[in-house]
Amino acid sequence: xxxxxxxxxxxxxxxxxxxxxxxxxxxxxxxxxxxxxxxxxxxxxxxxxxxxxxxxxxxxxxxxxxxxxxxxxxxxxxxxxxxxxxxxxxxxxxxxxxxxxxxxxxxxxxxxxxxxxxxxxxxxxxxxxxxxxxxxxxxxxxxxxxxxxxxxxxxxxxxxxxxxxxxxxxxxxxxxxxxxxxxxxxxxxxxxxxxxxxxxxxxxxx
DNA sequence: CGGCTGATGATCT
DNA sequence: GATCATCAGCCGG
Numbered sequence: 001x002x003x004x005x006x007x008x009x010x011x012x013x014x015x016x017x018x019x020x021x022x023x024x025x026x027x028x029x030x031x032x033x034x035x036x037x038x039x040x041x042x043x044x045x046x047x048x049x050x051x052x053x054x055x056x057x058x059x060x061x062x063x064x065x066x067x068x069x070x071x072x073x074x075x076x077x078x079x080x081x082x083x084x085x086x087x088x089x090x091x092x093x094x095x096x097x098x099x100x101x102x103x104x105x106x107x108x109x110x111x112x113x114x115x116x117x118x119x120x121x122x123x124x125x126x127x128x129x130x131x132x133x134x135x136x137x138x139x140x141x142x143x144x145x146x147x148x149x150x151x152x153x154x155x156x157x158x159x160x161x162x163x164x165x166x167x168x169x170x171x172x173x174x175x176x177x178x179x180x181x182x183x184x185x186x187x188x189x190x191x192x193x194x195x196x197x198x199x200x201x202x203x204x205x206x
Numbered sequence: 207c208g209g210c211t212g213a214t215g216a217t218c219t
Numbered sequence: 220g221a222t223c224a225t226c227a228g229c230c231g232g
Contacts, residue, residue, distance in 0.1 A: 050224070058224070068217060085225050086215030092224085105224055135225050177224055199208075 006041055006113040009034055009161035014077045014153045021095030021102040024076065025051035026188045028093065030167030033109055034159050035141045042117050042141050044109025044131055045163070048189040048196045050175045052103050054096065057180040061101025071149040072101040079158060081138075081148040088135030091143045093152060093160070107134045107176070107187075109141075110195040133197040168192060173202040 009032050018024045028046050035042040052059035060069040060082070071080040072094055080092040080103050092103040109131045111118055118130045118140035131137040143158070152160045171191040174183055176198050189196045191203065 052224075060224080063218085066218075082224090083216055085213085085223060086217095087213080088225050090224065107224085133225070175224070179223095201208095 007032075007043065007163055009043065009163055011155070012077075012153055012160045012162060014075070017076050017093075017095075017153070019076065019096075021053055021076075021104060022051045022186060024093065024095045025049040025104040025186065026170055028104060028106070028160075029170050029188050029190055030162075030165070032112065032161040032163060033091070033106060033141065034161050035114075035143070036157055037114075037117070037142055039117055040114055042114035043112045043161075044137070044141065045112055045165070045195075046106055046108075047110050047193040048106075048108035048187070048198070050105045050107060050188070051095070051186040052092075052105065053186070054100055054102050056102075056184075058175065058178045058182070059101065059103070061103070065101065069101060072103045073099055074149065077151060077153040077160070079147055079150050079152055081143055081145055083145065084135065089138040089143050089145065090134045091138055091141075091147075105134060106137060108132050108189075108195055108197045109137055110193065111140070128194045132195055171203045173198075176202070 018027050061072045074094045075098050076095050078094040091106045095102040119125050131140045147158050169191045172185045173187045175187045
């Protein structure tokens with residue numbers, strides 16, 4: 001915010017997170033990602049997610065645990081951050097119990113706090129383009145590999161919260177940018193939000 | 207806005 | 220050596 005207090009955000013507890021990964025992906029719509037950096041707070045309201053499940057050929061965990069995807073196998077509520085296409089970082093929330101690899105990809109947020117910081121990091125000003133897409137989101141919110149594996153339900157540099165604002169109707173579609181298991185309805189988004197990525201035919205605009 | 211393409215480098219086979 | 224859970228830029232409508 002440019003003046004006064006930021007948005008009132010309370011931290012989510014692990015117990016609040018649905019134990020089913022698909023339910024978690026839907027639950028996270030309207031919740032808040034908070035990134036506390038030395039310069040201040042960057043936060044955004046989640047408007048788009050995708051679930052990646054156990055036994056799902058599109059999931060990074062499908063072929064078992066490796067050094068990269070290790071965090072996916074942590075208990076739900078931990079961060080899994082990885083590098084995509086050699087350049088973009090992606091933020092996921094692990095969704096299952098220790099030893100089972102599932103997760104929710106956070107694809108887009110509506111900027112709340114720290115918009116000036118996001119604009120500086122993104123090198124552009126248009127609010128609707130700051131975090132519309134997982135790579136843009138990570139760049140705007142300074143999501144680094146150093147955050148991989150941290151617990152998002154405790155105090156720290158990156159955590160999940162909620163506000164008292166009500167969430168709009170949640171739409172469902174197929175996931176974006178994958179070829180395996182591409183027909184499963186595992187993408188969730190807030191209908192009508194201007195901050196959602198992807199083609200309009202998937203319902204991203206109203 | 208939709209469609210296409212090249213960039214880019216970590217990861218795993 | 221192949222494979223990407225993407226993006227910016229460019230083009231046409």
